[in-house]
Amino acid sequence: MKKSIAVITILLMSVMLIFASGNSEDQSTRTIRVLLNAHPWQEAIEPLLDDFTAQTGIEVELTVLGEDVYWDRVTLGLSSDEPPFDVFMLSPNQTGFVAYQNGWIAALDDYVGQNPDYDFGDIYPYVVDGFRYPDTSGHIYGIPLTMEVYMMFYRKDLLAEQGIDAASLKTLDDWMEVLEKLDQAYSDQGISAAVIRGQDPTMPDELLAAVANHWGDRPFIPQRMFYFDENWNTRFTDPDIVAGFEDWAKILSYGPVGSEAFTWYDCTTAFASGAAATYWFDASLFASTFEDPEQSVIVGNVGYLPVPPTETGHATTHWGWGLAIPEKSPVKDDAWAFVEWATSKGIETQTAPQTYGPVRASTWVEMEPVFGEEFSSAASEALSISIPGYMYFDGAREVCDRIIDAVIAMSKGADSAATMETLDKQAQEIVQKYNLQ
Amino acid sequence: MNMRKTADSLWRYLLLSLISLIFLLPIVWLAVVSVETPRNAEVSLSSVMSALIDNYSDAWKTGGFESAFMNTFIISIFAVLLSDILGLPMAFVLARAKNMGYGFLERVLFFFRMLPEMVFLLPLFVIYRKIGLFDTAIGMVLAFQIITLPYTVVLLKSYIYKLSPSLEDAGRVDGCTEMQVLFRITTPAIATGLAATSILCFISIWTNLMFPLVLSYSEAQTVSIAIASFKGYGTFKWSTMAAGAVLTTLPQLVLFGFINKYLVAGLTAGAVKE
């Protein structure tokens, strides 16, 4: 009998040995592991990776994940003692904030000045600021690679068909009337008047733009956005915040059937396939999709505008993607070499035509003929009224989840005053739960 | 009378055909989408062929699909082997035991089958983190024992139970040790059952989403995750996604072909009293 146990033990050991030997890698070549979110930038950089290896001798092991699983996987990987990647895409969001709080990501301040040719100053400082957790005085934890400002898109051909001159529409209210008109004209042809994100985990980031558009010049704390004052009192019943939420819910109700569940992916697909007449408060970057004949049937018919102003204000927010390095990466220097290469001026001029959102001032100038005059002027006007929109505090995720619940409920016809009242109470509970006060 | 009978069975065939159609159409649609040509392209045999090649090779190259395919094969095979090696002796004892206490063990195995995966996965995730098994093939192989080991034991037990013990007794009379009885007499006699069990376990690992979602990352990522992460920027093409879905399904289809007969036993393992 002892023999049988011995046999099984040996078998087990040999199984493990096979795996162990399979996992050991040749240490003589320098390799970095790069994790990217499926993104136009990733599509643009992938064919260029061989150049990096040729220049530096560092091999790149690339993993690309769809956004549905990307963020969960980043958090999983960062929290591990041996992160499974050395460079990854990061945004100024909760994942980044949690990683900062736990010391999972490396500060890059010492690296950015090493090479004068890199010209870090060329990168818009306010995009960099998003990666200074928790506020603009912090260290730099990510190097921006694209930025996107939230703007609006409309179908020039459809508006022309209805005899509407977009230039004459001055305010958000004017546009709301147009939506009604478009709805009557096209809804039975399978074209919805508008499309906007619904049940999308990142929707609260864009919603900030809608609220900012009402907020005006009143002060607020950037990391808490408009929703909490300096004493952590909740402000969800503030008329400007309610108005921003109402705008969103109203536009959402003009969306195609099922659009309450739309993520940016569904919205972009709908707009690019000609199923929507307008697309609200979303990323400038999607222009790259709309102007790509492979993915879009509306090439050349898209009008670009910064968000239309309201009576009380005119503002939007922006977002960025950057590259970051895990604190526990064993090859930080090689990882930095990759980051420096990937965010260099030379590479950005090659990726920008696909991202429509370079982060270097010099590239914007250079790209104007590529992006077209209309997009460029709309995007730069949007950037000029853009304020940073982040929520960096414990419990922000829960607040965001409740915000989504509230907007969806309002778009389904729930009374906005009552819904916002409930949301305000829920936010107070979250403040208490996390001892924020 | 005859007329009525024909009409009666015709009605049955019609109904069955209708249900079958409902069951098959979505799959046919998936297959059609996977060979869809890009927008504006003319539809012809050659364009479909080139779309087929494009879409499938796109899918194969997207999101680490290729390596996920290999990972899943390796993890499945070793997990199944381990379950077989560990499960066979236990199933043998359970099938031949006269001790009533073992009935309790079988109930425990069924109890394990009931528990929601999360109750294991959350702790395993933390433990794997600590001991370095996270995102390793060994970690996955061990974790999958949660599913495959009880399943293997229960299934093999039912096959051995149906076997007459007389051959085994004869072997014992000839002086075989218990070990030899098990591996030289019993195991060959249930070889097809063992194969069917292994295939069922293989499929349950191949199709599992939650385990790799929680316990793997990239090194030990499996096809389910590769498929789940297909949706993203740049993959606005349903055709690529459909091609990926068809690709992951092919090995399952082939394997199901082998075990058609054993499927019912596999589905009801552990819940039918014998």
Next chain:
Amino acid sequence: MKTQTRFMIPALVVMAIVILGPLMWGIGVSFCDWNWAEPNGMDNIRVSGIKNYIEMLQDPLFRNSILNTFLFSFIALAVEFILGMACALLLNSIRNGALLYRTALMFPLMLSDIVVALMFKMLLNPSQGILNRMLMAVGMASPINWVGDASLVIPSLALVDAWWQSGNLTLIILAGLQSIPQSLIDMSMVDGASAFTRFRYIVFPYTQPFIKTAIVLRLIDLMRVFTLPWAITGGGPGRASEMTQVFIYTQGMGKYMRMGYSNALAVTFALIVVVVIAFIQKCWKAEE
């Protein structure tokens, strides 16, 4: 110790390590505060008694997820049972082509849940999906919002599950039907028994144990549903299709990284599943 008993040791040891170990560990952690998203949260674990369980009882989202899960399981089980029974009876009653139809009916069973989920995510898309387009081509006035409408989403997901798993019940019930001795049926034919009598006194008693098995097994898997809501709706719209395992996943790993709380949820949910199944089996036993 008898030789034979020792044969079980390797398997029992592995099971103790991979099954009982995590289970006990999870129960332990469920009595602790352990929030990874807090600063240095990973190293900061504190025993907190039944605090997590108290929070859980007051958590409307957990209640919501349990209700969703039960509603989903009930609808899916009902549809699968009716479809499965009907298909099994039909298959058992035809002479030619049974194998062909059987293969067709069990085809969906061969797909993995994630493939089914992605397939129906595309099919059920309200504006682009082929299902609505087909229905509108045959005269439906406006598209149906299958998974975007809070009141429709659970029935829709249940129908997807029914499409996927009805073959499961068909196969098991069919096995039951085929276990009826032909002589019994012949005899009843000679006696001139009506189809109903035959069903009541022969078919039903013989298939009953199979049906019960099938129902219990389906119910276990239905209550543990994860992939369909995770991949098709993400729990939405709002939280209308957030099922318990998805909720636990978001609380634990997905988003909040609250290890203590999510383990408390998982342990409680495991208990709920076990109690429901035990209750059903007890009822059936009492009947016998």
